[in-house]
């Protein structure tokens with residue numbers, strides 16, 4: 618059996634960032650991913666300019682910069698634009714590999730083809746598979762053994778950064794109130810000659826989310842997310858844009874809502890923790906903000922040798938929620954309003970919003986409403 622201080626499950630951008638931060642703090646870290654080749658292909662990679670607060674934005678993954686958005690309701694459009702770039706468009710597989718390489722060069726041991734399966738707390742008396750507490754005094758700091766498709770690993774703490782359909786979340790019993798939609802994207806040759814992202818609200822093809830077009834430099838991404846019939850909806854959206862249905866599409870779920878994120882020896886991070894903007898489905902900036910908090914909390918847990926639920930809630934779950942939960946709740950409120958509107962009401966809503974165009978251009982923020 619391997620031994621380490623920390624196991625991070627999932628080498629997406631959030632897992633790689635946490636693994637790197639912990640390794641640089643002197644902890645031994647094993648980062649596992651079920652994939653052979655890491656890199657999410659079903660993501661638009663549109664990340665606000667805040668990205669540069671977390672990583673050096675590099676030509677290794679940068680495709681384009683965008684300056685604003687054009688919003689389209691069924692029969693109305695308006696644009697919000699600034700003079701300086703508002704967001705980067707990154708090549709997600711390259712970005713993920715870049716983040717992983719940084720983690721590996723900081724001393725993280727990376728195991729690919731290694732799927733997290735389950736865990737058992739060591740000598741705590743808590744067998745999570747059965748859910749029965751057979752111990753009267755639980756020694757939560759004693760550690761945890763995880764079983765993976767490549768064997769067992771013993772550690773003090775697990776970070777579940779395994780994405781929207783997180784298995785760590787499921788087997789740890791952490792509760793949440795999550796909604797899920799299916800995202801679907803495809804790439805087309807050519808560019809729009811535009812430096813704006815197009816956002817479409819129309820119940821004909823994206824009733825409970827929205828659709829988009831993103832200029833990626835020499836190519837164009839078209840995508841949408843919806844709760845039901847996402848492939849049929851995508852076909853109808855593609856047709857409306859006058860494009861032919863592509864040979865290759867990429868799909869992945871988006872989960873958003875509120876989620877418990879800490880229990881004895883375990884925390885969740887990134888999409889697994891629903892650190893996601895409900896009004897766009899974007900999770901990279903919220904995930905990076907919470908990754909910094911996770912690193913500090915875990916370093917402190919090792920200093921105090923306390924991996925208990927209470928310690929991890931106080932130092933991680935409560936801290937990130939103090940920073941972001943109100944934003945997530947506002948986003949959920951806006952999402953609920955938009956989802957409830959018919960096409961005429963969507964036109965009215967966006968016409969009203971366009972009357973605040975100047976103030977949106979002044980103070981609008983794609984991460985924080």
Ligand SMILES: Cc1cc2nc3c(=O)[nH]c(=O)nc-3n(C[C@H](O)[C@H](O)[C@H](O)COP(=O)(O)OP(=O)(O)OC[C@H]3O[C@@H](n4cnc5c(N)ncnc54)[C@H](O)[C@@H]3O)c2cc1C
Nearest residue numbers: 627629631651661662663732733780800887888899900901
């Ligand atoms: C269509 C679409 C478009 C999007 N566009 C944007 C956007 O423009 N901007 C933005 O900010 N966000 C966007 N998102 C959301 C963004 O992709 C996520 O927020 C981001 O990937 C979260 O990173 P993560 O590291 O938490 O999880 P992920 O990137 O999902 O990484 C999770 C990793 O865990 C691994 N894993 C899963 N299960 C296991 C297991 N059992 N054992 C081991 N490894 C496992 C996976 O292989 C994966 O590598 C989009 C999502 C979709 C679906």
